[in-house]
Amino acid sequence: MSERRVYLDHSASTPVEPRVVAAMSPYFSEVYGNPSSIHGYARQAERGVEQARETLARILNCQPREVVFTSCGSESDNLAVRGIAMAARQRGKARPRLVTSPLEHSAVSRTVSQLAALYDCESVFLTMASDGSLSAEALAASLQPGDALVALMLANNEVGTVLPIRELAEMAHENQAAFHTDAVQAAGQLDLDVQALGVDTLAISGHKFYGPKGVGALFVRDGLELVPHMTGGSHEEGRRGGTLNTPLIVGLAEALKIAYEERDWYVQHCANLRDQLIDGILSRVPDAVLTGSHEHRLPSHASFAFQHVNGNQLLMQLDNKGIAASSGSACKTGNPKPSALLMAMGYDESWAFGGLRLSVGRQTTQAEIDYVLDVLPRELEKARKLSAVLMG
Numbered sequence: 001m002s003e004r005r006v007y008l009d010h011s012a013s014t015p016v017e018p019r020v021v022a023a024m025s026p027y028f029s030e031v032y033g034n035p036s037s038i039h040g041y042a043r044q045a046e047r048g049v050e051q052a053r054e055t056l057a058r059i060l061n062c063q064p065r066e067v068v069f070t071s072c073g074s075e076s077d078n079l080a081v082r083g084i085a086m087a088a089r090q091r092g093k094a095r096p097r098l099v100t101s102p103l104e105h106s107a108v109s110r111t112v113s114q115l116a117a118l119y120d121c122e123s124v125f126l127t128m129a130s131d132g133s134l135s136a137e138a139l140a141a142s143l144q145p146g147d148a149l150v151a152l153m154l155a156n157n158e159v160g161t162v163l164p165i166r167e168l169a170e171m172a173h174e175n176q177a178a179f180h181t182d183a184v185q186a187a188g189q190l191d192l193d194v195q196a197l198g199v200d201t202l203a204i205s206g207h208k209f210y211g212p213k214g215v216g217a218l219f220v221r222d223g224l225e226l227v228p229h230m231t232g233g234s235h236e237e238g239r240r241g242g243t244l245n246t247p248l249i250v251g252l253a254e255a256l257k258i259a260y261e262e263r264d265w266y267v268q269h270c271a272n273l274r275d276q277l278i279d280g281i282l283s284r285v286p287d288a289v290l291t292g293s294h295e296h297r298l299p300s301h302a303s304f305a306f307q308h309v310n311g312n313q314l315l316m317q318l319d320n321k322g323i324a325a326s327s328g329s330a331c332k333t334g335n336p337k338p339s340a341l342l343m344a345m346g347y348d349e350s351w352a353f354g355g356l357r358l359s360v361g362r363q364t365t366q367a368e369i370d371y372v373l374d375v376l377p378r379e380l381e382k383a384r385k386l387s388a389v390l391m392g
């Protein structure tokens with residue numbers, strides 16, 4: 001095992017920024033009242049929550065009451081997709097159509113599949129371009145007037161492609177469908193102005209932008225009908241039951257505030273290191289491709305497919321050299337199947353086993369990138385030989 005440690009898995013999670021820890025700290029054991037109670041302790045906690053809501057509203061360019069706090073990005077996606085589908089059923093709509101992509105995070109795609117299997121909805125999985133993108137014209141071909149929902153992510157977690165959400169949302173609205181976007185990977189890097197994006201719901205998660213794990217938020221446009229998926233008290237104006245997690249909510253807002261104050265620097269820093277990774281790997285490694293879009297890509301995100309390589313084998317070897325990476329979405333690490341996402345983008349199995357995601361972040365240095373570019377070609381060669389034996 002190498003002494004050296006290089007963390008290139010920021011798309012899976014980021015370290016909590018010390019300024020965020022400091023902002024959260026009083027809310028654990030000093031300001032501990034239940035924000036829904038009626039006394040001074042509660043009011044103090046409520047102030048923390050409402051200031052956090054205002055911070056989010058400023059960055060999302062929405063009303064504070066349009067922000068719902070949740071327990072994670074997955075829950076935000078669930079609340080949007082289930083909430084909109086169930087609202088359509090409640091209005092008496094027969095078999096509401098839910099249109100999405102096979103490249104969505106499973107918090108969206110599995111929710112759509114479950115709604116189709118168990119709740120009399122119809123699922124439509126779009127065909128995406130080979131770089132993971134989708135044009136408004138391609139979306140239009142699959143829409144029908146009166147569709148209940150179109151759910152398409154702002155930026156993809158496995159291949160980093162950024163979708164033209166404004167045009168896609170406009171197309172959905174022309175067909176009366178509500179539009180949800182998962183902005184979990186985009187938050188902290190791309191503009192989250194919900195008016196400019198034209199979306200009805202937008203999901204984020206604290207741990208992707210140097211905030212805590214286990215807290216997320218969902219923008220819900222005023223007037224959108226949403227059936228709560230978590231029933232309980234009248235928290236969050238009846239949209240999500242459950243005592244508010246004051247310290248994590250304060251942390252989420254502080255992290256987002258810092259991320260947008262420092263965004264110009266961050267985007268430049270990440271894009272510079274990302275481009276070195278992309279150019280360096282493609283020029284040094286044979287039978288390698290950049291997966292996802294070259295042009296419309298998250299600044300922090302480099303992803304590749306290597307032919308005839310078992311990606312998990314490569315990950316273990318890199319780990320041995322102190323390099324933390326991912327073969328795609330964190331949730332799929334350890335799974336020996338080919339990437340369903342790469343297959344949906346048109347790669348065959350000889351490529352789809354060999355995905356690698358390297359995602360840079362605030363603390364990533366030039367020396368770390370140089371180290372990875374030195375180590376990776378050799379490890380890849382070894383992995384290729386081993387994979388040939390293992391995979392026949």
Ligand SMILES: Cc1ncc(COP(=O)(O)O)c(C=O)c1O
Pocket residue numbers: 011012071072073074075077105107153155156157182184185205206214216330
């Ligand atoms: C695009 C996307 N959506 C949703 C999620 C889920 O977020 P959380 O881990 O907060 O549940 C992730 C996490 O990897 C993600 O990348």
